[in-house]
Amino acid sequence: MDSADIKLISIPCNAPGVRVALLDTEPLARRELETLRARYLSDGEQVEWATLTHPARQIEWLAARVCLKQMLVRDGLLTDPRLCELRKDSRGRPWLASADGGRLSALDVSISHQGHWACACVAVGADARVGVDIETISPRLLNVAEMFVTERDWPPLTSGPEKGVTILWTLKEAASKAIGLGIGVDLSNVICRALGRDRHEVRVDAHRALLTGWHFPYDELIIAVTLMLHGPDARGVSSVQHTCL
Numbered sequence: 533m534d535s536a537d538i539k540l541i542s543i544p545c546n547a548p549g550v551r552v553a554l555l556d557t558e559p560l561a562r563r564e565l566e567t568l569r570a571r572y573l574s575d576g577e578q579v580e581w582a583t584l585t586h587p588a589r590q591i592e593w594l595a596a597r598v599c600l601k602q603m604l605v606r607d608g609l610l611t612d613p614r615l616c617e618l619r620k621d622s623r624g625r626p627w628l629a630s631a632d633g634g635r636l637s638a639l640d641v642s643i644s645h646q647g648h649w650a651c652a653c654v655a656v657g658a659d660a661r662v663g664v665d666i667e668t669i670s671p672r673l674l675n676v677a678e679m680f681v682t683e684r685d686w687p688p689l690t691s692g693p694e695k696g697v698t699i700l701w702t703l704k705e706a707a708s709k710a711i712g713l714g715i716g717v718d719l720s721n722v723i724c725r726a727l728g729r730d731r732h733e734v735r736v737d738a739h740r741a742l743l744t745g746w747h748f749p750y751d752e753l754i755i756a757v758t759l760m761l762h763g764p765d766a767r768g769v770s771s772v773q774h775t776c777l
């Protein structure tokens with residue numbers, strides 16, 4: 533299998549400097565996943581992969597990294613996928629390191645997986661922070677909606693409660709990932725306000741963060757991307773109205 537055989541699905545996100553792609557692992561046989569492991573993982577990632585014991589976890593973990601690296605190769609931001617690796621900060625937020633351990637500081641990344649789907653998002657620009665989340669539209673989230681939907685979210689659940697609640701969930705999760713909070717964040721304090729058909733303002737007042745979010749339906753999924761700046765310089769994302777408060 534050649535890297536050209538990897539069929540990424542590009543998600544049309546018009547956030548400046550942001551690219552989003554999906555990878556469907558369903559068509560990939562186990563044998564092909566082994567080939568991908570050899571082609572895409574750094575030595576350090578190979579070691580980490582070997583610590584994963586559950587087959588489904590191995591596949592989602594690998595697929596998200598393949599999706600991310602193949603998108604970077606496709607867009608001319610990376611030549612050899614084995615020469616960079618995804619590392620995590622102390623809260624679990626991923627970042628890209630080069631083979632020599634240095635940070636690829638002009639690229640910010642986020643990944644998500646759900647079922648047979650893997651999703652990766654990259655923002656080009658030293659001051660951008662992105663978060664991405666994917667979720668299947670289903671009644672499941674309605675059962676826990678009171679934990680994260682509030683009257684401060686606007687508009688109230690439109691376009692069918694299952695779809696609306698999934699949009700809110702993914703936006704809030706994506707914001708939590710952009711900020712890098714991990715499981716400590718209370719999603720009822722992440723407030724979403726629609727700015728258009730697929731664009732949102734996302735506020736996390738407790739962390740003085742104001743982000744712009746987008747959601748995209750694809751197949752049975754909702755994909756949400758949030759973008760924020762940190763630092764005073766808004767190069768590359770200056771046309772988006774967001775900032776740190």
Ligand SMILES: CC(C)(COP(=O)(O)OP(=O)(O)OC[C@H]1O[C@@H](n2cnc3c(N)ncnc32)[C@H](O)[C@@H]1OP(=O)(O)O)[C@@H](O)C(=O)NCCC(=O)NCCS
Pocket residue numbers: 592593596623624625626642643644645646664665666679680705708709710711712713714715716717718719720
């Ligand atoms: C950490 C969290 C964002 C992971 O999301 P998830 O829906 O379980 O899983 P996803 O597949 O979408 O995302 C997993 C990826 O998130 C990334 N991630 C983990 N911690 C992160 C953090 N602190 N910041 C940013 N990204 C993080 C990892 O890269 C992980 O992939 P990997 O393990 O293959 O490296 C989520 O569990 C979370 O903490 N959410 C906020 C709190 C919350 O949901 N509370 C529920 C009550 S309302």
